[in-house]
Amino acid sequence: MVNQEDQFKKVIAHAKEYGYVFQSSEIYDGLSAVYDYGQNGVELKNNIRNYWWKAMVQMHDNIVGIDAAIFMHPTTWKASGHVDAFNDPLIDNKDSKKRYRADVLIEDYCAKIEAKIDKEVEKATKRFGDAFDKEQFVTTNQRVVEYQTKIDTTLSRMAKSLEKEDLADVKALIEELEIADPLTGSRNWTDVKQFNLMFGTKLGASAENAMDLYLRPETAQGIFVNFLNVQKTGRMKIPFGIAQTGKAFRNEIVARQFIFRMREFEQMEMQFFIKPGTQGEWYDYWKATRLKWHKSLGLGEANYRFHDHEKLAHYADAACDIEFKFPFGFKELEGIHSRTDFDLSQHEKYSGKKLQYFDPEENTSYVPYVLETSIGLDRMFLAVFSNSLVEEELDNNTTRTVLKLPAVLAPTKAAVLPLVKKDGLPEIAKKIVDDLKWDFNVSYDEKDAVGRRYRRQDAAGTPFCITVDHDTLEDNSVTIRYRDTMEQKRVKIEELRDIIKQEVDVKTWLMKM
Ligand code: ATP
Secondary structure: OOOHHHHHHHHHHHHHHOOOEEEOOHHHOOOOOOEEEOHHHHHHHHHHHHHHHHHHHHOOOOEEEOOOOOEOOOHHHHHOOHHHHOEEEEEEEOOOOOEEEHHHHHHHHHHHHHHHHHHHHHHHHHHHHHHOOHHHHHHHOHHHHHHHHHHHHHHHHHHHHHHOOOHHHHHHHHHHOOOOOOOOOOOOEOOOEEEEOOOEEEEOOOOOOOEEEEEOOOOHHHHHOOHHHHHHHOOOOOOEEEEEEEEEEOOOOOOOOHHHOOOEEEEEEEEEEEOOOOHHHHHHHHHHHHHHHHHHOOOOHHHEEEEEOOOOOOOOOEEEEEEEEEOOEEEEEEEEEEEEOHHHHHHHHHHOOOOOEEEOOOOEEEOOEEEEEEEEHHHHHHHHHHHHEEEEEOOOOOEEEEEOOOOOOOOOOEEEEEOOOOOOHHHHHHHHHHHHOOOOOEEEOOOOOHHHHHHHHHHHOOOEEEEEOHHHHHHOEEEEEEOOOOOEEEEEHHHHHHHHHHHHOHHHHHOOO
């Protein structure tokens, strides 16, 4: 068994080696928490975005998409609350000079206690075997109950202090819990301060009349300010949604964990406009619908869980995360937020324009409530990629590295391999590539022995290898090899398109929802 840290290092190294993710400006030693996607990474990213877009926009009659600009009028961010409240509490260690998010230090402390609970549960499962009742155990075992109480009181105190902006108490909590710098063990902390995460920039050529702008920290506001444009021009009736994917920028205090927390990243967000009072049912609907979308990809049901927010953001009346089991533990992958009428009302106030919906059935106008689903494309990429990377023991005592990406998301769907570089086999293989490339991303590979080519394609995540051999010259058939099972089948060249389509089609996968 490799430990979590080693596994994560493998993920990062593999992402680079196979052209998925590179550090930004690497030749200049990189830029902290900024990454570039390589030749395979861009395909995987496009496929994830497309899988989301199809499920959210194309499959819902009442959801449409937009593509708003990254720059927005600066008043947008006053109205949305980002200028005043988009802060993270930071704390510095005076000895190590390292900077941390105070809330994350406390959350990590609780995660350690949670790991202890998991250990107790594991031990008890072994001890009691089939008779084990987990629910009963966690509510009655004294040690576990104490651990859980500690977590609950800690998190709720933190949430209250953050809510009240009582940063002195957040520091007091860190001191009482004896939380030390994870790198050095030092407990010599500064006070906790608030830090605004927005990046500022300027618009305009001359210094005196330049306008201060922000790079958007979320895509959502581009949707809110276009609410009426879309509603009117699309003649949308409530309930309806507007979806958008695009870049967002946050000057994160601590940016580690690879593409999990970046300073420039991409979001896939959908704002669903509803009648006030119906937010409870839509909240449940979107929680269930989004979880089904995740599960359709087959990354393992046990790798997801909901986490209700302790501290609600300034705009929300209910909020939860879908957490995924990353190589470093369960962490937020997607947020589902009931945003009330906060955003539209604020934009009404700041713009002086009415942002209301006329309900023809009730013959009244109102500011709609909003349910938001918001997922980070890069985080989704990391979830898919890290979960798919496996080291497999084979029967002949060797191992192989396989990137078992869901076929629908794989960058290259099939590699076509002539068994040898002569006898007309390359020509047939290239013809197959030319035929299939109208429908799928396919590649041609003739270098090295075929076994090594299979391994290379396994590691790159290609679901199918198609081998052209001397029999092909006689009977027009080829060998198709399946990445995950390594099963090989003899099929006719004309059957290839249908076989591949069945496995990689978005429909096949989304139908599992
Ligand atoms: P976190 O608590 O991890 O900072 P958040 O609660 O601030 O995240 P939201 O504002 O709800 O995140 O953003 C929605 C989604 O955008 C998140 O669920 C996550 O997938 C993604 N996201 C947010 N910040 C980043 C980032 N710095 N890098 C990559 N993805 C991000």
